[in-house]
Amino acid sequence: MNQTITLEGLTKRYGRATAVDELTCAVHPGVVTGFLGPNGAGKSTTIRMIVGLDRPSSGRAAVGGRPYHALPAPLREVGVLLDGRSAHPRRSARDHLRMLAASNRIRDRRVTAVLEQVGLDGVADRRAGTFSLGMSQRLGIAAALLGDPGVLIFDEPVNGLDPGGIRWIRGLMRGLAAEGRTVLVSSHLLAEMEQTADHLIVIGRGRLLADTPMTSVTGSLEDAYLALTADSVEFGS
Template sequence: MIQATGLTKVYGAKAAVDRIEFEVRPGVVTGFLGPNGAGKSTTMRMILGLDRPTAGRVTVGGRRYRDLPAPLREVGALLDAKAVHGGRTAYHHLRGLAAANGIARRRVEEVLDLVGLTEVADQRAGGFSLGMAQRLGIAAALLGDPGVLLFDEPVNGLDPEGIRWIRRLMRSLAAEGRTVFVSSHLMAEMALTAEQLLVIGRGRILADTTMTGFIAANASTHVKVRSPDLITLAPLLTARGWRTAPADRGSLLVYGVSPAQIGDLAHAARLRLHELAVIQPSLEDAFMRLTADSVEYHARSRDVA
């Protein structure tokens, strides 16, 4: 289990992480979500002892990471797939880690096979693609057969087969009773992988709940409306007090109303409808709604002709 109490990290006048408290429990995959600059990477670095908290504490199995007698055997982590000496082969990179932690040589061969790098084990890591580097980083995280695993953006650079593989791997590790903590910006993938969610924004915990509970609390079913008369229909929808949002060209999303209500309104106004589709709420919808006030970097939208 990973446990944080009053965990705080201040850089200058800014609190990157502000008195957060949470538990990451074994047996489930816990997703860690937040906008850029929310404090995710800083939190993970403090768990691993790479950054020292300004206040509070975070423990793994009741102890700080630096107090663990054999860290690699208890905690495996992938934070930066390219943090490897480019001149070393995949095998020798893992062999060096294994030797430093009293891990048998055969375990190196096992994890290389597990992540699909056996055939390139003698190639230098500096020539690896991002996807291959990710697999090597995952192998390093698994090397000590640890009970706690942290992955930061583990699917970066992976092809569709690799994405499916890492998803199944994380779920299988959790099913074995391990603690699996994973951060990602890919909402669709996170929805398929995690059962628990921890959401952070501007350094503070915004939600700590189940995946289904988070979506139910922060998103709702809505209706996609496509019409050649949308310019006339849209003001009629908002005049009823129904919340709308632009979708793709020629369509709107309408919240808190049924397709029948929209259809009746359009019929009464003699307006054409080409599509009325019920859209189920998604993790992305829930995340965007909850973190709207926590986004630090906003790009200007551009209308598409």
């Protein structure tokens, strides 16, 4: 199955403001693609359009050649981490995942498997509202992995994780890519991206600034990134 994410002239306007401006690029299987840009660059808006939460003003976002809303069982094809605290606070971690699984015809045994994979099996019956930020993040990652999808999108995945957790998610993402999956990760942590990403897509003011292998970056990623985005930083960001 084609697991490439394709953006073709993707544009999102809010009144007179343009958040994403004619963005055209592709995210391919088998590598970790870092999605970088200053605050207000349009990264989150782009991700929301990929997964059907926002409608493009023009252009197209597709996964495997199809828009997200056309996927018959989305969680089985695309796993997404946007907000680790999205679970209902009174619902247990296990019940949160069971509800998601039922909505996408995913077997209940998969819930047990992902709880173990993210290290939450010992607290699976605790209410999500009692979780720390790092535990909530792990639950969000479990939800993304639930359908064993070929495409995974992580927005700030290390948020709230301790050093051990950061090393774990780094290994997880690289392992998923090594299995031939498509992995897109948005992050502000350049040092972490330098250790994790194989390819980079950089945007500024909603426009594509770079689409390049990590091996093409000379010197530090921080220096290269700051030089590239110098004209794209919003005042006060």
